[in-house]
Amino acid sequence: MEVINPQAAGIDIGSRSHWVAVGQTEQDVREFGVYNQDLFGMADWLKERNIKTVAMESTGTYWQNLFAVLISRGFHVILCNGKFTKNIKGKKSDVMDCQWIQKLHTLGLLSSSFLPDEQTEQLCTYCRHRSNLIHSAASTSKKMQKYLRLINLRLDVVVKDICGLTGLLIIRAICDGESDPLKLAALRHGNCRKSEEEIALALQSNDRKDYLFALQQELETYDHLQQKIEQCDVEIEKKLAQIIDSDQDKREHFIDPKPHKRINKNTPKNIDLNLKSYQMFEGTDFLAIEGMSYSTVLALMGEVGFDGIKRFKTAKHFASWLRLAPNNKVSGGKVLSSKIPKGSNRLKIALRNAANAIGNLKESTPLRDFFQRINFRKVRVSAVSATARN
Template sequence: MKKKQISLEVVNPNAAGIDIGSRSHWVAVGQNAQDVKEFGVYSQDHQELCEWLKKHKVTTIAMESTGTYWQNLFSSLVVFGFDVILVNGRQTKNIKGKKTDILDCQWIQKLHTLRLLSSSFLPDSTTAVIRTYSRHRQNILKQSASAILKMQKYLRLMNMRLDVVVKDIVGLTGTKIITAFIGGEKSGKVLAQNRHYNCRKSEDEISRALQYNGREDYYFALKQEWETYLHLQKQIDQVDIQIKKHLEEVINNDDDKKQHIASKKPYKRKNKNTIRNADMNQLSYQYFEGVDLMAIEGVNDATLMAFISEIGLEGINKFESAKQFTSWLRLAPNNKISGGRVLSHHLPKGSNRLKVALRQAANTIGNLKDGHLSDFFRRINYKKGRATAISATARKLAVIIWNMLTRGIPYHPPTEYLFLDQKRKLKLVNRIKRNIAKFDIKPEDIGLTKILNIST
């Protein structure tokens, strides 16, 4: 009986596969032993690797993303003119059996030859620079938060219960008290005089909470953590300057960006961890070429910075539809169907910084009292709980933002959300209208006719 054979079409005949390593890279241009070669990780080795690939007439290359080891080689290959795709390690898993570097690079080459690998998302060069600054800033913020927790611990061990009487120990009141305490002042009554007038606790209660027990070891540790915290705050300021400078350079070098002027939004609250001394409303409006993302309720400076640094304007245009974008964010349900029946429809595991930013914005929307997105959040929350409502609202936000950035569709919700100053103005106008109708006030009674005549 004749054996059946199944053949797959070769789509990329001049393909190569690279298995990335920390000390060396294994490259395969075919499935024979002589088609595999090992190269080092230095710049000279990258040059030799590119020339070897040119010699074998390779045009397209697939490499597995392994930590940050792939980045320098990726740049070298792009400069040489190769078509390079970066592949997630989940796609390149080999069948069970003996695992070696040679077999891995040959397996990657075989899959890429048959076009069974899909490329991971990579930002453009401008977005990559801002991403580096932004992620470095987030790491410093985490270190700063850790330093605050340690200071709070040492203050508690010294019987200085600053965390009880103030909401934030590094706020206006807490900063002055800690600075004076480290400066040598140990009296609780004198330290309490640094109370800010907005503090809810009285000066007497603050003085009773600050009774130093004389532990010099904890005092020394607190002093060093305070110095660390101040140093980290200086670093954050320096990173903020770099981010603002780079964004302004990108905007000023593009006539399509710098011509736009955003409307001011004083009703948008600023978080203490957002970029300082920078108007993100104006910068994002210019960066996205006249698209006002800040008009969406729940979107703040952190959400805008996440979009600018993680995907950018060019990056979001790589997604052909909002479904692709939400699927990449892992906010779309992963439907598993068998026998015509849906087995599960949970969100796929995994997260990224942009997804986290959208979920935080969705959580903020859930705390609003009214608005189109807030009503949507409450409907889902009532049916399936807050966790599901946050995911659903984050996905809805992603779809809205994709449509705004790719199609230029402005945000016009069916029921417009009114911010605090807008609500106050509306209430005042309605009260004036009621009083005019109640007392039958004519324009001439309050001198409006004279004003109108003067203006005309």
């Protein structure tokens, strides 16, 4: 086969050491550690061997520091998916792995994975950390509901969300030592559908001190997580302002607020995502699309960004990267399979959630009608995937 990259190296990424191959002989392979001085030593050794381009697997998070060092030294780095380098025959070792990667890269058989720009990557870190905090808070909420049930305080029956306005007021009063059902029911918020009498009937405690102690601990954890989420929102706002203020084309756009758009408790309160997203994507109003929520737009900004979307040639390439396009397998003129490939990311999950919300709409819209047609011919799972792809 024709050599495409003659000055190429292959790196097998590890947690304790990295194996580097610049050729197929034993003398062309070296092992380097993972400390900072080892990474710079690897870059110097590659410079001595006149290497121009480097290929490596995206193994966990171990590749990130090495990737940054090699990019700063002027190397062209290819970060490839590990499934494209696992066809080696015979015995498997770190030396053989790095030589196999080097051979594939020399022949031009490896393609680079998508990586966002530095600003979008930093925003992605904040957004993902915020999402993890929300999941932790949801887990803490379930534990509070469990301990309330063990104390025989069936707040979950009379209140839709125990971490809503009414639920948190009652839980805080319980943790402060209040046990009178009537006084607890008097804390009911005006928007609560249940009456004070119904709430009081559900708040007959069995006075278990151990469960009450555990409930107090979980409430403190929940409050701590909410504080961390607010701090994360401040950092996200700073990063969005930095990205938008550095680009004149983004700053000049303005859009009126959407008061009809629902804002739930997990939506950042200090960020006008309607305006920020409109400026980020230079005049594209994603929130005008039915089913799109603030969390979906935030995931879109954090995972790919405006410059990241432009790096895909067509919308079909973008849908394929999201694992939303059918993977047709044809042999002998016969379609063997057309299932969507395995794999997922946070943006795919957000778009599927938006598509599911479109399927629940009562009013007729183009996307909702499309969803119903697919749902009628196939199943809801296929309709969700097809609508998310559109």
